[in-house]
Amino acid sequence: MKYKIWYSTESFADYIIDNTILNGKNISKSKMYESDANNSANFHTLPDHIKKILYLDAPDIIVEFNSEPIFSIEVSTEAGTGHNAFQRFARLAASVENNVPAFYIYPEAAIITRKDSLPKWDKINPLIFKALNDVMSIYKIPAVLYYFPSDYRLFPNDASSSPNLMNKGLKFDTRIDYAGSPEGTDGEMISMFNSINEIIQSIELDGIINGREKLLSKRTFIDRCSIMNREFIEKGGSIDSSPITATKKIPTEYLLNYLSNYEDSNYKIGNLLKSRNETIIYQVDAKFRGDPYPGALAALDYLLCREGKTFEDRKYNLILAWGEVIINNENKSISINSNKASIEDFTMAVKASENKNILNKNYTDLKNSEISRYYMQVRYGSTFSKVKHIRVYSYFADGILFNDGALWRDA
């Protein structure tokens, strides 16, 4: 009966421990390292089951019980308009896809003071609630959002009156040792602590496998899901909002015609793409980069494509296009219009990751501190040493299109 709290910020770990029944149990804390790309000195020391969750993206907290992860928490203070609320979605997906319940703390609104205008509340894009519900429908594992405490409901039309104007209207815990954590006496946080307690009790009572399966039928989670559904409706949630508005649906035939340029007498496109009649394309007309697109891509998978637990169980192909997609109905094809991103940006990022690879070293050239990392790379190759967005894009997208190159799955 031993708990371990993996954290990136220790004060937040203490905050969660002290406010839940974790307090008083047999617990230990350990720092978590995000990837082999950003922390080559330490990432390999994490246990395998933690690496698996981190494969896509790293949450703020992972709590495990007898070496099994039982829930994760992600906290953000960003104003959640547009695709911002989806920025952290890949890490929620990574958690749930490993059967680990995920908590998401996000402001209902945050005060933004723009040039030449009065402070105002930027409100959360309610589509995030539907995305989380869609994940839960597929995995039967909780993925629940709680509002970061704020003054929004007290001063919804008068952001300037917020007592916490200096903190974007957000309410932080006043205890120094919980620095940066949300106010612990807030109703939303108390509700979240109760849900965490529910998980702990459920798992201690029924074991990890059975305990997890029963969670969504517990009153605490039923009620939370109801609140999330209500918020989606009350805040005017609709599928006509970001990031869905940045997608186009086309007949897969158009995509195959476009990719036929890459076919020759020795190679034909494989069966995976052909197996779905229609294709969703997420258009990103930006310089090739990471956040917030990896999270948005993951969310689109659940919002539009998935009908099962793996990428093979999609109703539609999910394609990421770097540029504007122009549909040509005459020749039943598409073209990509972009002067910002190139396939070279992608391959350069991949090559840069390979520089992290120490597999071409002679044994005698390895420092003692590198041997364990070397051994990890022998097993996993560059799996964990690629940058996050390369990992996430290639995990979720059936294909990635640039105006000067493309990548796709055959199977």
Place this chain on the structure above:
DNA sequence: TTACTTACCGCAAGTGCCAT
């Protein structure tokens, strides 16, 4: 100590809608 990498966090320009 400095340069560089990675990813987090957050702002604001642009766009299009709606009230007047």
Place this chain on the structure above:
DNA sequence: ATGGCACTTGCGGTAAGTAA
């Protein structure tokens, strides 16, 4: 027709950590 406004989309600043 137009100005205000809210939402969408894209990019910038910076902390944290590593490598040289």
